[in-house]
Amino acid sequence: xxxxxxxxxxxxxxxxxxxxxxxxxxxxxxxxxxxxxxxxxxxxxxxxxxxxxxxxxxxxxxxxxxxx
Amino acid sequence: xxxxxxxxxxxxxxxxxxxxxxxxxxxxxxxxxxxxxxxxxxxxxxxxxxxxxxxxxxxxxxxxxxxx
Numbered sequence: 234x235x236x237x238x239x240x241x242x243x244x245x246x247x248x249x250x251x252x253x254x255x256x257x258x259x260x261x262x263x264x265x266x267x268x269x270x271x272x273x274x275x276x277x278x279x280x281x282x283x284x285x286x287x288x289x290x291x292x293x294x295x296x297x298x299x300x301x
Numbered sequence: 302x303x304x305x306x307x308x309x310x311x312x313x314x315x316x317x318x319x320x321x322x323x324x325x326x327x328x329x330x331x332x333x334x335x336x337x338x339x340x341x342x343x344x345x346x347x348x349x350x351x352x353x354x355x356x357x358x359x360x361x362x363x364x365x366x367x368x369x
Contacts, residue, residue, distance in 0.1 A: 246368040248361045248365050249361045257355070257361060259365060259368045259369070273341065273355050273365065275355075285353055285354075285355065286355055287325070287341050287343075287354055287355055289316070289325075292317070293316045293317045293325060295369075296314075296316045296317065297316050297369065298366060300314040300327045301327070301366040301369075
């Protein structure tokens with residue numbers, strides 16, 4: 234994987250937690266200093282490692298909400 | 302990647318479409334014949350290839366909606 238930086242600018246909430254302590258979370262994350270995006274992703278305890286996930290723009294998040 | 306089967310049991314909607322024609326979609330998908338789960342994922346045109354994404358149980362989808 235290419236080197237990248239990220240910053241969790243807002244912890245919005247925890248969607249669920251697995252038996253091993255990984256959490257599925259909704260956050261706002263800035264990738265490589267860019268505009269923060271919504272991010273749905275699994276995290277190891279203490280955010281030590283990140284799992285797979287998807288990022289959503291403001292518009293995509295709004296559309297997703299209307300579909301759910 | 303390990304071999305697996307999936308079936309899109311419900312096309313709920315398109316969240317966005319990229320310039321190259323990939324769509325970010327919300328669907329209900331059954332993985333290896335299991336109970337269908339919500340799935341947020343990018344797809345190539347005609348669903349020929351799948352990109353990265355996250356799956357959500359009914360409960361997780363409900364929680365996510367409340368957080369968005």
